[in-house]
Amino acid sequence: MIYVIDPKNWNKIQDSSKKLFAKNFKKGDRILDVGAGYGAAAEIMPEGIKYTGVEMSQDLVDLWHIRVEEKRVAPWVAEQSKMYSSTIERLVLTECHKTYDWAVVRSVRGMILDNLGVDHWRKMEEAIKKVAKKILYIEYGKGDIVYTIDDLTNNSPGV
Numbered sequence: 001m002i003y004v005i006d007p008k009n010w011n012k013i014q015d016s017s018k019k020l021f022a023k024n025f026k027k028g029d030r031i032l033d034v035g036a037g038y039g040a041a042a043e044i045m046p047e048g049i050k051y052t053g054v055e056m057s058q059d060l061v062d063l064w065h066i067r068v069e070e071k072r073v074a075p076w077v078a079e080q081s082k083m084y085s086s087t088i089e090r091l092v093l094t095e096c097h098k099t100y101d102w103a104v105v106r107s108v109r110g111m112i113l114d115n116l117g118v119d120h121w122r123k124m125e126e127a128i129k130k131v132a133k134k135i136l137y138i139e140y141g142k143g144d145i146v147y148t149i150d151d152l153t154n155n156s157p158g159v
């Protein structure tokens with residue numbers, strides 16, 4: 001499911017997310033974007049990030065690859081990025097424990113809870129916690145974003 005929003009509010013969300021990424025991510029960080037869609041978050045990551053997106057919809061993953069081929073994504077983003085059509089639960093089976101410095105869960109939690117239920121969300125969150133040291137949860141509405149950070153390296157959720 002794709003979140004539909006007018007361009008003005010989408011740009012506000014992207015700008016707010018970009019500032020949040022710049023504040024928290026440093027060059028060389030390995031970022032896992034859970035529910036990556038067509039890779040909109042990759043386009044606003046700080047330079048030098050190693051980005052991996054995981055998305056259940058093959059159509060959206062295909063759109064990411066088309067955008068890369070058409071050079072609608074910055075060259076450094078395309079070079080440093082990977083995008084998988086998978087679920088987070090399946091990705092965990094192939095990744096090592098705490099492979100990623102950060103997992104970004106942007107407008108996913110609410111969508112999963114609303115459409116698939118709390119049990120499905122709990123399984124996803126458990127899988128995310130196996131591969132990420134920190135999790136940045138972002139939910140957004142009409143141009144506003146709300147976020148929390150779980151730092152799993154020192155057991156201090158909700159920073």
